[in-house]
Amino acid sequence: MEGIIVKGIGGFYYVKINNEIFECKARGKFRKDGLSPIVGDRVKITLDKGKGAIEKIYERKNELVRPLVSNITQAFVVFAMKNPDINLDLLNKFLLQCEIKDIKAVVCFNKIDLIDSYEEHEAVKMIKKAGYEYIFLNAKNSIGLEEVRGKLKGNITVFCGPSGVGKSTILNNIVGKDVMQTGEISEKLKRGKHTTRHSELVEVCEGFVVDTPGFSSINLTIESKEDLKDYFPEFWDYEHQCKFNGCLHYKEPGCIVKRAVEEEKIDENRYKFYTRTLEEVINGGKNKW
Known part of the structure; x- marks a missing residue:
């Protein structure tokens, strides 16, 4: 059977196939090859008496380190119109990272309530002219979030951007804390408070969202x-x-x-x-x- 790893923790990998999630271990051959399964991997698994084993990891489209996740198709690059002010070079570095990793970038301009004539901001004009998609947001008041949700279908999406721009606010609104605290996986993972925390893919609007804000610094x-x-x-x-x-x-x-x-x-x-x-x-x- 083939599916996608939506969570990995303590040597166990949770593979979603259709509407079911299977707890799996990775075959030892991957360690020999220096390859470890990560969240986002497309994998082939076998089942024996209810226990799953990952037999094959399909070729990755891309891979991020922070968060450690593969096959990202879309990044919402979040910048605030104010507090903090937009650094154009940093915005361009985020876009460059997305291009190098073959990730579709959608720029989210948050905190539009903090400035007048936000559509005339030089960063907005730059993004328009460069041809990137963009969304105006006031995440605290849920303005623009439906447009964000509308772009999730069929994608594995990560939110990224510098600190203080509202990534967590947007993510919590989109994913919903009730979604992140429930579900079959969470019940299986109550293995003690010292369990290592990894990123998880949460299914939202017929797509997957990485449940932690992504890269806030550039490393490429x-x-x-x-x-x-x-x-x-x-x-x-x-x-x-x-x-x-x-x-x-x-x-x-x-x-x-x-x-x-x-x-x-x-x-x-x-x-x-x-x-x-x-x-x-x-x-x-x-x-x-």
């Missing part, structure tokens, strides 16, 4: 200067129009991307972030945040 390495431009979706339409093949959209003459920046078709803040990041990669050989 860019090895190749040639790869960086591929992580900026607004560059893609211009990719083969530049004068030189393999144009880095940096100092080369006849660069159509640079012309698009001058014509305000590509956001200048995004382009400046790109060139600064490119310079760090060139000067350091690789870029690690």
Whole structure:
């Protein structure tokens, strides 16, 4: 049978198949191969007298370290309009991490009640021009949360963003504390107060949500200067129009991307972030945040 690991704790893995959850152990062969099952893994299991065994872990689309989870398809990148103010470079680093990990990013602008004319904020204009989806939220008053819920179907979703922006408030509203405290898994996992806590996938609106806020800091390495431009979706339409093949959209003459920046078709803040990041990669050989 095939299913998805929704929780792992104390060497036990809880695999959801249709509407049932099976407690499983991993075969020893995975340890020999240096591979451990993690939440989000698609797996094949067998059952013997009601005890499950994980026989195969299917190839992962991606993997995050904090939280430790695989096969994420969507990230709600949460930033507050105020308290704390938006750091454009940090927002772009979160978007870059999503692109590198092949995760669809949806930007959530929370605390819209704290500023006037929030739709005219430079961060909002930047995101619009870059082509990312975005949602305006006032999570404390449940404004915009239905739009968030509407995007959960068919996805494994993580919430991420810097500290203090309201990730936990949004997550608790979406998942609901009653959902997180009940269910077949929670009953099985009452093994003592010292049990190690791992992330869990909670089923909401026909999708899965990681039940802890995701990465609040950036930890990724860019090895190749040639790869960086591929992580900026607004560059893609211009990719083969530049004068030189393999144009880095940096100092080369006849660069159509640079012309698009001058014509305000590509956001200048995004382009400046790109060139600064490119310079760090060139000067350091690789870029690690």
